Amino acid sequence: GGGYIGMEIAAATVGWKLDTTIIFPEDHLMKRLFTPGLAQKYEGLYEENGVKFVKGASIKNLEAGSDGRVAGVKLGNGSKIEADTVVIGIGAKPAVGPFERIGLNSAVGGIQVDGQFRTNIPGVYAIGDIAAFPLKIYDRIARVEHVDHARRSAQHCVKSLLTAQTSTHDYIPHFYSRVFEYEGSPRKVWWQFFGDNVGETVQIGNFDPKLATFWIDSGKLKGVLLESGSPEEVQLLPKLARSQPLVDEVKLQNASSVEEALEIAQSSLQVGTNV
Known part of the structure; x- marks a missing residue:
């Protein structure tokens, strides 16, 4: 994956002197945030450190060796990259299915909450990546997939539970x-x-x-x-x-x-x- 996980893992593994390749379907790193010009700068730095890129590629399957351990990655175009360790960092969708059964609103792509992270069911709260909350500064409902928001949403929610706080979570991405x-x-x-x-x-x-x-x-x-x-x-x-x-x-x-x-x-x- 060419997002946070792929970039951070690759920087670590190449530091351990491991032959490292990042495979991703987009045309540049961090597609959701980086501009092409910005991505080019970071890609150049990673390449200087020994990281290789395979862009615009999809993975068909992982291949195992005779010992049952992973031995390679087969791409959608039929080519193969040898590997003895594979880190899958391709993002994830919120697992809202189990919560829909009890009536939580998930029509916005996550579990919808208010500015104090309360769901539409009394006594049930949602925080972190899965919470679709009112992004006050931009007047829209959003989910933020990052540790900074995970921490801050938890802090705001707990403060609301333990005190008389009624203020809306006012987060800057x-x-x-x-x-x-x-x-x-x-x-x-x-x-x-x-x-x-x-x-x-x-x-x-x-x-x-x-x-x-x-x-x-x-x-x-x-x-x-x-x-x-x-x-x-x-x-x-x-x-x-x-x-x-x-x-x-x-x-x-x-x-x-x-x-x-x-x-x-x-x-x-x-x-x-x-x-």
């Missing part, structure tokens, strides 16, 4: 990954994304090590992905995502560095506050 952090690695990777990946994109930086991608929709800054940011820069991201300030896209495109681009975004945030 946040995704991150940290790889190649083992001892001796020439390059550590730590990217963070806040917001919504909709609209046009502006990519700044040469990945040396910093890189930033800004998503702009109708003039508003909707989301930001930052690679190798400082603690102060990372703290700015959720503020930008929540405020969604109007930003000068041309000025942003002409920024000479990630630092300058973030300063432009921050100044837009301050202008919006003053207005």
